[in-house]
Structure formats: structure tokens, C-alpha cells
Amino acid sequence: MNPCLRKFASLLLFLGCFQLHGYPEMVRHGYLSCTACHFNANGGGILTPFGRAISGDVLSTWSSEGETKFLYGVSPPEWLNLGGDLRTVQIYQKNAAFTKGRFILMQADLEAAAQLEKWTLVASLGVQQVPEKGMDPFEVLSRRFYLSYRPAPQWIVQAGKFNQAFGINTPDHVISTKRGLGWDEGTETLNLQGVLLNKHFDTFLTLNFGRPDDASLDLEKGIALRGRYYAGKRARVGASYFFGGNGQFSRHVYGPFAEIGFAKEIVLLLEIDLQNKHPVNQLSQFGGVNYAKLDYEWLQGLHTYVTQEYVKLDFNDPNSLSYSFGIGAQFFPRPHLEINASWQKRKKISVSNDFEDFAWVMLHFYL
Amino acid sequence: MDTGGGKSLRIKIALIILSSLFFHLEIFADSNSESWLVDLSTCEHQVEFELRGFPDVISVFGSVKKKQESILKGQLEIANGSLSGAVEIGLETTETGIAKQDLLMKKNYLETDKWKTARFTVSKVTIPGTFSPSQFSAKTFTFEGILLLHGATRKVSGTADLQTEDQIISLRFLFDTDMTDYGIALPQYFGMKLDGNVQVTAGIKGKLQRSPNKNEPMP
Numbered sequence: 001m002n003p004c005l006r007k008f009a010s011l012l013l014f015l016g017c018f019q020l021h022g023y024p025e026m027v028r029h030g031y032l033s034c035t036a037c038h039f040n041a042n043g044g045g046i047l048t049p050f051g052r053a054i055s056g057d058v059l060s061t062w063s064s065e066g067e068t069k070f071l072y073g074v075s076p077p078e079w080l081n082l083g084g085d086l087r088t089v090q091i092y093q094k095n096a097a098f099t100k101g102r103f104i105l106m107q108a109d110l111e112a113a114a115q116l117e118k119w120t121l122v123a124s125l126g127v128q129q130v131p132e133k134g135m136d137p138f139e140v141l142s143r144r145f146y147l148s149y150r151p152a153p154q155w156i157v158q159a160g161k162f163n164q165a166f167g168i169n170t171p172d173h174v175i176s177t178k179r180g181l182g183w184d185e186g187t188e189t190l191n192l193q194g195v196l197l198n199k200h201f202d203t204f205l206t207l208n209f210g211r212p213d214d215a216s217l218d219l220e221k222g223i224a225l226r227g228r229y230y231a232g233k234r235a236r237v238g239a240s241y242f243f244g245g246n247g248q249f250s251r252h253v254y255g256p257f258a259e260i261g262f263a264k265e266i267v268l269l270l271e272i273d274l275q276n277k278h279p280v281n282q283l284s285q286f287g288g289v290n291y292a293k294l295d296y297e298w299l300q301g302l303h304t305y306v307t308q309e310y311v312k313l314d315f316n317d318p319n320s321l322s323y324s325f326g327i328g329a330q331f332f333p334r335p336h337l338e339i340n341a342s343w344q345k346r347k348k349i350s351v352s353n354d355f356e357d358f359a360w361v362m363l364h365f366y367l
Numbered sequence: 368m369d370t371g372g373g374k375s376l377r378i379k380i381a382l383i384i385l386s387s388l389f390f391h392l393e394i395f396a397d398s399n400s401e402s403w404l405v406d407l408s409t410c411e412h413q414v415e416f417e418l419r420g421f422p423d424v425i426s427v428f429g430s431v432k433k434k435q436e437s438i439l440k441g442q443l444e445i446a447n448g449s450l451s452g453a454v455e456i457g458l459e460t461t462e463t464g465i466a467k468q469d470l471l472m473k474k475n476y477l478e479t480d481k482w483k484t485a486r487f488t489v490s491k492v493t494i495p496g497t498f499s500p501s502q503f504s505a506k507t508f509t510f511e512g513i514l515l516l517h518g519a520t521r522k523v524s525g526t527a528d529l530q531t532e533d534q535i536i537s538l539r540f541l542f543d544t545d546m547t548d549y550g551i552a553l554p555q556y557f558g559m560k561l562d563g564n565v566q567v568t569a570g571i572k573g574k575l576q577r578s579p580n581k582n583e584p585m586p
Binding site for chain 2: 033036048053057058153154234264
């Protein structure tokens with residue numbers, strides 16, 4: 001990284017730039033559509049004024065008047081919304097072969113949303129650490145930029161770079177239904193998305209054009225369809241389908257999911273996906289993944305949770321199996337702050353028959 | 368030729384028929400010709416509401432919480448297959464579980480400092496079937512009523528469920544109404560607007576008491 005970029009990165013770090021991800025667990029409070037709190041129709045990213053307000057009223061343990069504002073008090077003009085995220089993680093991994101720890105700057109982004117009548121332009125700019133790059137591990141990127149048009153209250157058309165809508169949109173990108181299916185962080189693509197909103201359901205159709213600007217990434221192109229039904233006051237159930245591929249394979253991915261708030265304190269996230277994968281010049285594979293998280297909020301802003309994950313991308317290949325069980329705690333003490341810690345016992349048969357320990361502590365500061 | 372035994376048998380049969388008729392009349396009297404009261408202040412109750420925002424769908428829901436004393440006042444009467452009466456509901460304990468939301472709801476919209484209660488008067492309910500306080504069940508039959516809320520009175524209609532067992536009655540009303548009809552502003556908070564339509568579910572469970580017979584001679 002050149003010195004100018006490094007200074008820019010440092011400045012962003014100093015400013016605590018961030019980009020708030022969606023919390024599907026908020027469904028337990030009756031927040032059924034993502035657009036209530038986020039400009040992105042699929043959730044995540046820069047907050048709407050309402051989303052910012054409830055980050056104090058509902059998400060955090062303590063808050064004071066005006067504390068949720070950008071930079072604790074900046075009020076930009078009404079047509080402009082500003083946000084950003086700083087996210088770091090400390091990882092610990094222990095197994096029979098090695099024990100290691102690693103600190104990663106995951107995200108330091110600024111994001112802005114400018115609105116003009118039915119049009120909204122959203123763009124983020126930030127840095128992230130890519131440890132694999134050794135001595136110069138920082139890179140500048142725009143994770144997300146898009147233009148959205150809302151011709152009528154129930155229709156949104158969105159074009160730009162963002163994650164396609166598939167399954168549960170959780171910020172935890174290392175889980176089985178994200179990383180397990182190849183949709184880890186850094187897989188945002190150029191998309192054209194149509195969204196139909198209703199009082200009782202929403203439907204997302206995404207045309208995914210991959211990343212034609214960077215052929216080296218060889219990201220998939222395809223089409224994704226997701227529908228969600230708002231089942232009662234605090235639950236969503238839905239199903240997703242994706243068909244796409246790149247130079248290496250084509251695949252169909254499909255499955256149901258549920259986000260169920262049993263009470264305002266308890267929420268279950270559950271997703272099951274099956275995959276039919278057709279690698280070029282190889283036998284086809286049929287497999288599946290699942291993810292489950294049960295979260296309990298002890299007092300406003302303080303959560304504990306248990307997780308379960310399963311991946312077997314080829315039901316005929318015992319070595320493709322991996323699974324894990326985990327516990328965690330999440331704390332939103334005040335607006336702008338999140339601490340999340342998780343410990344998992346996980347087993348990947350292709351590596352070892354023994355469980356390994358995998359733990360992380362994530363600090364998130366959102367402006 | 369008639370015999371004494373035959374006569375005795377006929378008398379026995381007549382007695383059985385008469386007693387059985389009497390038994391049925393008792394049942395009938397027990398159910399339809401008598402009236403039954405429910406004192407709402409002694410009932411368990413559950414009053415819940417839900418309203419939604421659109422197109423950004425959020426569901427705001429809550430309930431009127433029970434205080435030390437009952438939030439309900441009034442009584443319901445079941446007589447001649449009909450239900451009548453009025454319920455007064457204290458609104459100051461209306462809660463959604465989100466403190467800020469509750470504060471705004473009561474201060475800016477329900478204005479509970481001025482309008483502390485709502486009153487629901489059942490105007491027309493015909494209970495389907497033969498009502499019995501000992502064992503009865505009727506689901507989703509229609510009702511009409513009048514709701515006094517925020518100082519305004521409007522007709523409402525919906526469906527009701529009614530069950531009895533050993534003189535314990537469970538009654539549940541479900542209806543929709545529009546807040547703007549009562550002069551309540553559409554709730555909004557940082558650009559999020561809610562729909563005016565509110566879905567209300569009100570349920571009570573309590574003991575049925577025989578109503579004093581108005582035709583009975585005074586002692």
C-alpha cells in the first residue's frame with residue numbers, strides 16, 4: 001500500500017468509519033422489512049433515520065437523547081445520511097496440529113446515502129486488512145455502491161454492487177450458509193435487483209452479473225429469487241433459489257429459512273440449503289448446508305446465543321462433511337458499540353476426526 | 368283386558384316421560400330463559416393490539432397490562448341467546464415493550480392524560496346454538512359494538528369466540544378499526560409511518576353468575 005493510501009486508511013480508522021450490518025434478530029421486535037432500518041432493500045449498511053433512532057431505543061442497553069446521531073451529534077441535511085463501520089476481530093484457533101491467534105481489521109468504511117425524491121444513491125469507501133497479503137495487507141475498496149429507484153411505495157429497483165438476496169442476511173459471513181456456499185465477504189457482485197414489498201410478504205429478484213470489472217475474481221453470474229412471508233407479528237419464513245456459475249462450475253442452490261421471534265427476548269434463525277453443483281469436466285455433486293442460531297436477550301442489548309452448523313456439499317463424499325456447535329454473547333452497551341464473542345467446537349472431516357476450538361471476539365463501532 | 372300390572376306399567380312410563388320432559392325443561396330453563404352475568408372487574412383479561420407500517424413493514428404490537436386492580440370495569444350479560452353489556456378499559460397501562468414507543472404512544476397519540484379509558488359497548492351479538500353455562504362452545508360468530516376511544520365514538524364489528532365450562536366463561540373479541548376515525552394522528556417516528564388500521568384482540572375469562580330474576584316476587 002502506498003503511503004497516501006496508508007494515511008487515508010489511518011484516517012478512516014481514526015474516524016472509526018463503519019458500515020452497519022443488518023440484524024435479522026430484530027424481527028423479534030416486529031421489524032419485518034429491512035427497509036425500515038436500512039437503505040439497502042435487503043438490509044445491512046447505512047441506516048435510515050428510523051434505524052438510527054431504534055439503535056438507541058431498542059438495540060442498546062443505555063442511550064441518551066441524540067446519542068444515536070452520526071458521530072454522536074452531526075445532523076447532515078435531510079437529503080443526506082452518513083454512516084460507517086469499524087470492525088475488528090481477534091481470532092483464536094486450536095487443534096491437534098497448531099494453536100494460533102490473529103487480529104484482523106475487517107472493515108473501516110464510510111458510507112453515504114443521498115436521496116432525491118424517488119432516487120437514492122448509496123456508496124461506501126473504506127479499507128480492509130487482507131492478512132494473506134503479508135507486508136502490505138491493507139486494501140481500499142468500495143464494498144457497496146448502488147442506485148435505487150422507488151417508483152411506487154411497494155416497488156424498488158436497485159442497481160450496483162451489493163450482495164444478492166439469498167436466505168438470511170446476517171453479518172456473520174463465515175457461517176455455513178455464507179462461506180459454506182462460497183458467499184463469503186468480498187463476494188459482492190454487480191446486480192440489478194427488483195423488490196416487491198407487501199404488508200405481508202416481500203420478494204427479491206436479483207440478476208447477478210458477477211464482477212466483469214475484475215475477471216481475476218471469477219465470481220459467479222446468475223439469478224437469485226427470494227420470497228419471505230411475514231408470519232405473524234415477529235416472524236418471517238421464506239425460501240430462496242439461485243442458479244448461476246462461473247468458469248469452473250454451474251449450480252442450483254435452494255432452500256427454506258425462518259426467522260422466528262418467539263417473544264421479544266427469544267429469536268431463532270434457521271436456514272437449510274441444498275446445492276446441485278456441476279463442476280466442469282467432473283462428476284456432479286449434490287449436498288447441503290444448514291445454520292441455526294437461537295438467541296436470548298437477558299436485558300435490552302445483552303444477548304447470549306447458541307449456534308449449530310452443518311456442511312456436506314457432496315452427500316456421496318464423507319470427507320466433505322464439517323459441522324460445529326457454538327455458544328456466544330453479544331452486547332450493545334450504547335449506540336455505536338457492539339461486542340460479540342463466540343466459541344465453537346468444530347470438526348472438518350477432511351482435516352481431522354477431532355474437534356477443534358475456534359473462538360473470536362469482534363468489536364464493532366458504527367458511526 | 369286391562370290388568371293392574373299393565374296399569375302400573377303405563378303409570379311408570381308416563382312418570383318417566385314426564386320426568387324426562389321436566390329434566391329437558393330444566394336444561395332449557397338453565398340455558399335460555401335465565402340470564403347470566405360476568406363481572407368484568409373480577410375477570411382475567413388480555414387486551415392486545417397490533418398496527419403495521421407500510422411500505423416499510425414494522426409491526427407495533429402490545430397489550431394493556433394488568434395493574435394491581437383490574438383495568439376492566441363493567442359487566443356482560445347473556446340472556447335469551449344474546450350477549451350485551453359494556454366494558455371500560457384503562458389505557459394508562461398500554462405497553463409495547465419498548466419504553467420510548469410507549470411514551471410517545473400515550474403522550475402524542477392516545478393522549479391518555481386526557482382520555483384515560485376506552486369503552487366498548489356490545490350492541491348486537493346473537494350467540495349461535497343453545498347457550499349453556501356448564502358446557503358450550505361457539506367460534507367466530509359475528510358481533511357489532513360501539514367503541515369510545517380518544518373522545519370519539521365509532522361502530523365496530525368483528526368476530527367473537529365463546530366457551531363455557533362449569534360456569535367459567537372465556538370470551539374473545541377480534542376486530543379492526545381505524546385510528547384516524549377517532550381523531551388520532553397517524554403515528555410516525557423518524558420518517559417511519561404506521562398504518563391507521565389497528566387490529567384489536569380482547570379476551571376475558573371469569574365466572575358466570577346467575578342474574579337475579581326480575582320476575583321473581585320480592586320477599
